[in-house]
Amino acid sequence: SQKIEQNSEALNIQEGKTATLTCNYTNYSPAYLQWYRQDPGRGPVFLLLIRENEKEKRKERLKVTFDTTLKQSLFHITASQPADSATYLCAPLGANAGNMLTFGGGTRLMVKP
Amino acid sequence: DTGVSQDPRHKITKRGQNVTFRCDPISEHNRLYWYRQTLGQGPEFLTYFQNEAQLEKSRLLSDRFSAERPKGSFSTLEIQRTEQGDSAMYLCASSPSGQWREQYFGPGTRLTVT
Numbered sequence: 001s002q003k004i005e006q007n008s009e010a011l012n013i014q015e016g017k018t019a020t021l022t023c024n025y026t027n028y029s030p031a032y033l034q035w036y037r038q039d040p041g042r043g044p045v046f047l048l049l050i051r052e053n054e055k056e057k058r059k060e061r062l063k064v065t066f067d068t069t070l071k072q073s074l075f076h077i078t079a080s081q082p083a084d085s086a087t088y089l090c091a092p093l094g095a096n097a098g099n100m101l102t103f104g105g106g107t108r109l110m111v112k113p
Numbered sequence: 114d115t116g117v118s119q120d121p122r123h124k125i126t127k128r129g130q131n132v133t134f135r136c137d138p139i140s141e142h143n144r145l146y147w148y149r150q151t152l153g154q155g156p157e158f159l160t161y162f163q164n165e166a167q168l169e170k171s172r173l174l175s176d177r178f179s180a181e182r183p184k185g186s187f188s189t190l191e192i193q194r195t196e197q198g199d200s201a202m203y204l205c206a207s208s209p210s211g212q213w214r215e216q217y218f219g220p221g222t223r224l225t226v227t
Contacts, residue, residue, distance in 0.1 A: 004155075008153070034215065041221075041223075042220055042221070043117070043206070043218030043219050043220055043221050044156065044204075044216075044218050046215035046216065049213065049215060089155050093213065099144060099146070099161055099163075099168075099169070099208070100146065100158040100161055100169055100171075101146075101148075101156070101158060101216060102158065103155030103157075105153065105155050106154075106155050
């Protein structure tokens with residue numbers, strides 16, 4: 001069955017460092033992958049979308065990579081700030097999967113000042 | 114653009130009661146989704162509407178769950194004969210038409226079944 005794995009342990013880093021979060025998937029051939037941010041008690045907020053033919057996508061301090069050979073996406077936040085503390089969710093989607101999103105369990109990021 | 118709104122934000126009910134939640138999507142979005150999220154997990158897809166038509170429904174969705182979007186605008190999600198396992202955050206999202214568009218989520222309705 002399809003499986004999406006994100007590190008369930010919280011990632012603690014120091015302010016100013018680069019945070020790297022991992023999304024691994026199995027039994028899947030996603031055509032694209034979305035990343036969302038979720039703060040406690042709130043709905044997810046869309047951050048970035050990357051397509052299978054794109055190796056890397058950037059938006060301000062955010063960078064996403066997509067390696068279809070490794071079946072992995074990496075999400076980087078450079079020059080991290082305490083305001084970046086949140087849970088980050090990945091959602092890979094196949095070309096024929098319709099419009100529903102299947103999310104990983106999310107990784108909680110804590111940026112300490 | 115006021116974003117996606119959901120009502121109520123919190124609901125406490127006793128086991129066996131029926132509950133209904135409302136979602137108002139972003140006005141120009143014709144797609145509407147319902148998800149359920151439990152603590153420490155990512156949102157789990159429940160159902161999807163394009164305009165007033167319900168096009169997808171999770172196989173995990175019990176017959177006790179029903180959703181409507183009668184005029185292609187707001188949507189309601191009803192849970193009949195609630196069980197303690199129904200306790201979760203119920204999230205609504207909307208998106209514009211087009212392939213692989215990002216979804217805009219509401220704040221959610223937190224349901225507690227006692």
